[in-house]
Amino acid sequence: MATEKQLTDVLEKISQDASGFIAASLVDLESGMTLAVKSSRTDFDLTAASAYNSELVKQKLKIARTLGLSGTVEDMLISLTDQIHLVKLVGTTMFLYLAVDRRQSNLAIVRNAVNKHINALS
Amino acid sequence: MPTIDDSRGVLVVRIVYDGPAMSGKTTSLRALASRLGTVVESPEERDGRTLFFDWMDYVGGLFEGRPIRCQIVTVPGQTQLADRRQHLIETADAVVVVLDSRRPEFDFGMRWLREAAQLVSTFQPPVGLVLQANKRDAEDAVDRDEIRQELKRIAPIALVESIATNADGTREAFVLAVRLALDRVRALSAAGKLLTGPPDEAAARDLLERMRSREQQSENRPARVEPRPAHDVDGPNSELAHLKRRQSEPRLQAVSDEELTFEPDPMMPGGMIWPPVEGRTLLYELCSLGIRPSRTRRGDWWGSGSGWRFHSEREAIYADPDHARQELIEWARLHTAVTEQVSAGRAVILAEAGDGRLRLWQLVRVEPTLRERLAAALAQLEAEAVATGLTEVASRLLAARRRFSAGNASLPCTLWTVGDQTGYRPVYVGLMPRPRLPSTFEPHEGELLERELAPHLRELRRVRVDFPEIQARITQISTDAPAETGLRWLLKLTASL
Numbered sequence: 323m324a325t326e327k328q329l330t331d332v333l334e335k336i337s338q339d340a341s342g343f344i345a346a347s348l349v350d351l352e353s354g355m356t357l358a359v360k361s362s363r364t365d366f367d368l369t370a371a372s373a374y375n376s377e378l379v380k381q382k383l384k385i386a387r388t389l390g391l392s393g394t395v396e397d398m399l400i401s402l403t404d405q406i407h408l409v410k411l412v413g414t415t416m417f418l419y420l421a422v423d424r425r426q427s428n429l430a431i432v433r434n435a436v437n438k439h440i441n442a443l444s
Numbered sequence: 445m446p447t448i449d450d451s452r453g454v455l456v457v458r459i460v461y462d463g464p465a466m467s468g469k470t471t472s473l474r475a476l477a478s479r480l481g482t483v484v485e486s487p488e489e490r491d492g493r494t495l496f497f498d499w500m501d502y503v504g505g506l507f508e509g510r511p512i513r514c515q516i517v518t519v520p521g522q523t524q525l526a527d528r529r530q531h532l533i534e535t536a537d538a539v540v541v542v543l544d545s546r547r548p549e550f551d552f553g554m555r556w557l558r559e560a561a562q563l564v565s566t567f568q569p570p571v572g573l574v575l576q577a578n579k580r581d582a583e584d585a586v587d588r589d590e591i592r593q594e595l596k597r598i599a600p601i602a603l604v605e606s607i608a609t610n611a612d613g614t615r616e617a618f619v620l621a622v623r624l625a626l627d628r629v630r631a632l633s634a635a636g637k638l639l640t641g642p643p644d645e646a647a648a649r650d651l652l653e654r655m656r657s658r659e660q661q662s663e664n665r666p667a668r669v670e671p672r673p674a675h676d677v678d679g680p681n682s683e684l685a686h687l688k689r690r691q692s693e694p695r696l697q698a699v700s701d702e703e704l705t706f707e708p709d710p711m712m713p714g715g716m717i718w719p720p721v722e723g724r725t726l727l728y729e730l731c732s733l734g735i736r737p738s739r740t741r742r743g744d745w746w747g748s749g750s751g752w753r754f755h756s757e758r759e760a761i762y763a764d765p766d767h768a769r770q771e772l773i774e775w776a777r778l779h780t781a782v783t784e785q786v787s788a789g790r791a792v793i794l795a796e797a798g799d800g801r802l803r804l805w806q807l808v809r810v811e812p813t814l815r816e817r818l819a820a821a822l823a824q825l826e827a828e829a830v831a832t833g834l835t836e837v838a839s840r841l842l843a844a845r846r847r848f849s850a851g852n853a854s855l856p857c858t859l860w861t862v863g864d865q866t867g868y869r870p871v872y873v874g875l876m877p878r879p880r881l882p883s884t885f886e887p888h889e890g891e892l893l894e895r896e897l898a899p900h901l902r903e904l905r906r907v908r909v910d911f912p913e914i915q916a917r918i919t920q921i922s923t924d925a926p927a928e929t930g931l932r933w934l935l936k937l938t939a940s941l
Binding site: 355392415 | 505614622623709713714765796800
């Protein structure tokens, strides 16, 4: 596993490249515990968001298994009226959670910022 | 003991930070608190030293839809407060042992770790241990490999390196401990023993009151005792011998279109590892060794190196997760049935094999065998040394046969599968035969010795001009120990060549 410093470095780079960056975390899928966090807003409860998103990912993986889908889940996108949330699986045990301001960004920017740096953890 | 606190809708677990005085427990907790946005309470301190405990509450993560409330507690590290330490460890669902890894402190730290391992060894379900080797930035910090070697002699324990003063490694150790605690919760839940209701101590003051009241009642105020010497912590009779360790990165890599190969992953989901807690700590150790299994001609998967063996039979792949789980349970039952007869350092796991399939693996720590003992004996120059070695191997082999046949499983009794642990009862060190195999008990003592030793004895007779003297020595040893039936068989065997 990468160290917390390595994980934080990746989040730092993503925050610089993703315009409208609100918050991001790298999360242990099994427990929902954060392994590294980065936030630009104090009112954004990243701990809770990370934990509940771990349930979301687990449910999605369960759905994929139930449907017998042969492909693997790469990422999940949730569009809010004012935010974009991206959940990107990193290996089989960790995921990245990223929230950005939708007025200052778009999906292409978000994906590009994530994909550019996330390979450092593979 | 973990509990589902329905009034708050949370699962409560306790992570205890153990370690000698000045090893960095409180510093680790404070570093963690700053990262997690919470605070540390220290009910009583004197000159900056913890007298009872440090306490930190943190709610994070989810377990089956419930937030996890972690009560994170440090023990007082001063040896005269050993009773308080022991009491706190007894309440743990996972223990992080923080040790100063600098050379002058290392031996004392390892003794401390042995004691901690012994303390938790009797808990059921097992309490996982994480070693947080602290002060890694020091020039005289002990090498990581040396720490691992020491850990092998103690118990399977996950190792995380840290520099608590700048928080490096502290979160990693904590998250690993939480996962080990959740494994314990799952085991309790499966046994119908997971408690519900508010925790016994909901806050630092509750724990402080309980500890004070306990000390007053017992009149045994913290005794001024040195840490108790660890005894028999690595013996096969110790439950500790069933514990395990370590960590890394994504674990599946495509080797072909057909199947993904396995790489140990300590963060794999619960329910896929047996034994649940120790298995994860063991994977934590294995993942950093870089062992890559490959396919044999028969179609099995096989990997070895750095003192470990991985094996998966060709057929041990399952498209149906329920079927795979059932098979894992069968393997767990098999291991449990022969736990006294087999070596420690084992795990059975279900790993993803691609396309939604699961492959069952057994992981076994390599132990010295009688085959190696025999080879060493036959290489001796003195006839007496050869004879002594031969008789020891023969006695041990037959003792193993008796011991293995007392169990329910058919454990093969060969030079390669019987361990050579001097002073202990013989244990099975080979790969576990798969469940539901028909029982094939080993042959009679004489036949067993002939099968295992005759080829070596024939070779010995061919290359050693002093073979008659070796025979004479065996006769002498046999005469001196007439009750040892194995020696009589060996004598017969050498005479019949």
